[in-house]
Amino acid sequence: MGYFKAILFCVFVAFGGFLFGYDIGVISGCLIMPDFINRFGEPTGPGGAMELSSSRQSLITSLLSAGTFVGALAQALTADSLGRRASIAFWAIVFTIGVAIQAGTTYSLAQIVFGRFFAGLGVGAMSAIVPLYNGEASPKRIRGALLALYQVLIVTGLFISYCIDLGTSNLSGSASWRVPVGIQMAWGLILLSAVAVLPESPRHLLGKQKAEQARRAIAMLNNVPMNDPLVQEEMDELSEAIREENEGGKNGWIECFSHRNKLYWRTINGMMLQFIQQLNGQNFYYYYGDTFFRSAGSALSPYVIQVILGGVSVVGTIPGMYVVEKWGRRRALLIGAVWQAICAIIVGLVGHFTLAPDNTPLDQLTPRNQAGGKAFIAFAIIHVFAFNVFWGPVPWVYLGESFPLRVRPKSIALGSATNWIWNFLLGFFSPNIAAKIGSLITLIFFGMLIFGVVYVYLLVPETKGLSLEEVDEMYRSGVKPWNSSKWEPSSVHFKRLQSKEGTFAGQTTRRGNEREAELDSNLDREPVNEKSQATRPTDGA
Structure with missing residues (x-):
């Protein structure tokens, strides 16, 4: 539900x-x-x-x-x-x-x-x-x-x-x-x-600095109370993404x-x-x-x-x-x-x-x-x-x-x-x-x-299972389209989420729990995305 x-x-x-x-x-x-x-x-x-x-x-x-x-x-x-x-x-x-x-x-x-x-x-x-x-x-x-x-x-x-x-x-x-x-x-x-x-799009509302309305929209779309942790986590993620985008000046x-x-x-x-x-x-x-x-x-x-x-x-x-x-x-x-x-x-x-x-x-x-x-x-x-x-x-x-x-x-x-x-x-x-x-x-x-x-x-790269913010990260990573289906968001970010929330965090990545062992072995090989560690990809993204 x-x-x-x-x-x-x-x-x-x-x-x-x-x-x-x-x-x-x-x-x-x-x-x-x-x-x-x-x-x-x-x-x-x-x-x-x-x-x-x-x-x-x-x-x-x-x-x-x-x-x-x-x-x-x-x-x-x-x-x-x-x-x-x-x-x-x-x-x-x-x-x-x-x-x-x-x-x-x-x-x-x-x-x-x-x-x-x-x-x-x-x-x-x-x-x-x-x-x-x-x-x-x-x-x-x-x-x-x-x-x-x-x-x-x-x-x-x-x-x-x-x-x-x-x-x-x-x-x-x-x-x-x-x-x-x-x-x-x-x-x-x-x-x-x-x-x-x-409800209005929460991304649009945050882009217009209407934080309280955005919070209400996120709660409505995810069918949770406004004080649910998921709402604040998505607010943080979207706010950070919008802040980074606005650094580029006026868009056209x-x-x-x-x-x-x-x-x-x-x-x-x-x-x-x-x-x-x-x-x-x-x-x-x-x-x-x-x-x-x-x-x-x-x-x-x-x-x-x-x-x-x-x-x-x-x-x-x-x-x-x-x-x-x-x-x-x-x-x-x-x-x-x-x-x-x-x-x-x-x-x-x-x-x-x-x-x-x-x-x-x-x-x-x-x-x-x-x-x-x-x-x-x-x-x-x-x-x-x-x-x-x-x-x-x-x-x-x-x-x-x-x-x-x-x-x-x-x-x-x-x-x-x-x-x-x-x-x-x-x-x-x-x-x-x-x-x-x-x-x-x-x-x-x-x-x-x-x-x-x-x-x-x-x-054309694969975008299945990624939040809109993770799609941005994937393009910035420079992954080749024919390898994109294997690409994952930051492994360190994933590990932090898993230790914090258990198996639920695994569901927020493209391949979920069955990838845990492989992600462990890749920690030393994949680059750390510092900005992505500050936010949490959510099901509402």
């Missing part, structure tokens, strides 16, 4: 990911609804039927991504000035206003586009605030799983939107699209209640790329993991899977195909929360990239050599086409499943736990903004690329996944 409140608060904040997933899914369904096309499309000729051209589709979908890019960067200002809690509420209001603008339109394409941009500001801001708050509020032993909640809520929102689109697709008139779009105002109002229920965007504490390496890693994540290939299936599945001989409606992909995504995130803590960040990324690369190359080659040309009637498919189509669909679904186990949650986990307090909002904002700009570019250019090379587009994703294996192995 000690972590119950922290888990509850982090689940609540992770609902910001639901906005992201729901909006992506709901608009893809609206684009093929007859009433939506009649209102916002253009005539094919004099007296001809209305159609939603590819340029208008790109405009409607991409303006959300443009807004999310701006929102992800802008939240760094509100997170520091207003605080994490008030910032969540502020951007929830912005998102709700954007949804209301969309739902209130009749025939104005400009209003739809502007509303999506405005809503995108809130979605983008949430994509950065969620890992920021959850990274600071989570107990370190379950921080990876709680940060992975963001991906869980993304795909849950995606799945729910597909189900609602399926349910409203047969409604007459504008209700077919107004209902799934307008219901998003309820999601925004849920997050708006954050001010009433969430440029500092995110400075050599101080290897910040340039950490910021670039956060941005690169988001870049590779977006070019994994999964979003291509989300956006255009119905088209490719039809070419593979599927007779299912686009809405049913979307529901299947959404369901597979939700199922994949469940083991993903276990994997990120059990296997660690590096191992999950490496295995996931190899797994998805295999799927991508099979989908690309099978699709290119066995599928029938587009628009071929189902009764004219050869046995070769049918067999290839089954393999195509199967490995596409496996690809989407693997993404949600590995590369879906882990880059967000890494983003939430890799930066010191003074630059954390800005560095996370840069990583989130990178995610959104590549989300926009993928959605904007993929249709034209796929029109020219068909399923071979997945070979581009194959190449990116192989690049991801190399990048992660050489440059």
